[in-house]
Amino acid sequence: MLLKPHFTETRKLTLNQIEKSEIGWMQMRTNKIGNNKKPASLRKVPLYPLLTESENELVRACIARKRILSMVDDNLAFTLGSDIYTPFDELYVSSTISSILRHLSHIASN
Numbered sequence: 001m002l003l004k005p006h007f008t009e010t011r012k013l014t015l016n017q018i019e020k021s022e023i024g025w026m027q028m029r030t031n032k033i034g035n036n037k038k039p040a041s042l043r044k045v046p047l048y049p050l051l052t053e054s055e056n057e058l059v060r061a062c063i064a065r066k067r068i069l070s071m072v073d074d075n076l077a078f079t080l081g082s083d084i085y086t087p088f089d090e091l092y093v094s095s096t097i098s099s100i101l102r103h104l105s106h107i108a109s110n
Contacts, residue, residue: 005045011087015066016073024048024063032074033087 005013005026012033019025024047048056063077070084080088 003043003045004050007090010078011090013077014074015063015070015077018047018063018077022048024060033076 005028009028012031013026014031014033017027017029017031019027025044026047028041028043028045047059051059066075066077067073075084076087078088079086080092
């Protein structure tokens, strides 16, 4: 059984918490962004096996680009826009996806 990361954990994940390997193990632990991990919730979660083939290509390219452009390895792994120091807003992501899906379902029904 593969454990999946929580959305709130993913948004605070830093580059140094993603192992440079074929599995891409993510270290779910406290970092400079947040101190919300209880000892029982510290764990390793595989990144790449959880993704589809197309998602895998996209995420690998994104992380590789972030690693090249980052001056330090404790920058956030996943951000939106040009602010690379702030975790993305969960509500913004949720409402954007909701809007896209509503738009696509309207197009599909016509």
